[in-house]
Amino acid sequence: MSSAASLASSLLRREILDLHAYHVPDSTGYIKLDAMENPYSVPPALRGEIAEAVASAAINRYPDPAATSLKEQIRGVLGLPEGMEVLLGNGSDELIQLLAMALNKPGATLLGVEPSFVMYRMIATFTGMRYASVPLTTNSGAADFSLDLPATLAAIRREQPALIFLAYPNNPTGNLFPADAVVQIIEAAQGLVVVDEAYYAFASDSFIPRLARYPNLLVMRTFSKLGMAGLRLGFLTGDAAWLAQLEKLRLPYNVGILPQLVAGKLLAHHAVLLQQAEQIKRDRAGLYRQLSEIAGVRVYPSEANFLLFRVANAPEVFDGLKRRGVLIKNLHGGHPMLNGCLRVTVGTPDECAKFVAALQDTITQLA
């Protein structure tokens, strides 16, 4: 071992040494359906306007640390209820980290359900916070990924979590947990419940209108799935009493001047982004139908911009798709309930057609 490696392994926290970094595969040259991005680029009519704004941006100066105008715009465009504050993050990943740092009193627990977004567990590990989880349910041996409400309520009583994350809809399963079950969790929890609405643009419900009812509820959203993954912009919204405290942990210039400017331009054309989301929802329905007609494929219902599906030999199917130029996400091996599972982002109609053809071809060849 080199002297730097031995020094690092003696100085670093055990849980960091044991951690695997979040893996992002090289997607160069592939039809990229692995990361729940919006497949549509910036509308041509907007490009000139964005280029002009970027060209005259004061990038020699620090950005507005309060991002006042962008926050006002978010409040207006998304119709946030009166009195609800906004805290911006460099992606919602950063906000998960900020919440864990803020609530990690000695012995405090972060509770999640599993399988869900892996960063909840990873960030609990980074921040040295205790992590507990409740499995989603299985139905006749095969996972259907619904919320196990009795087990979740029992875990809340047992673990007394300071912080609970619920992805609504859930990633990587795509389903939207029943609102009344989420309400029961919020009502039973002594700690803070964060409803993570990363996929809100593709879903039929939101907890934002319910914010005022629950003092222990915050809603988190991201613009990553709405065409701005490259900007890194997410936000938390909820009562000012929470957000004023959390604001103290936000690094002063966490959202750069270019993301602030470009997101402002895009949000001024929010209707265009919503039209793209509507297109993706229509294409999701078509893709769901097509996948459900392929023998050997079990596809799960989704209110997000991706579909989870199960096949007999997921790693081989994943490799076969890659060889045919299509990159999706292999979830096999990540969690026992996800064995045999693959996740595909809803791309453009052309990308979806190429994916389906490659999948049919791969499955036929493997049979």
Ligand code: PMP
């Ligand atoms: N929450 C959920 C449920 C997600 O799936 C993701 C991204 N995959 C995020 C949060 C993080 O999004 P970002 O950091 O891009 O805002």
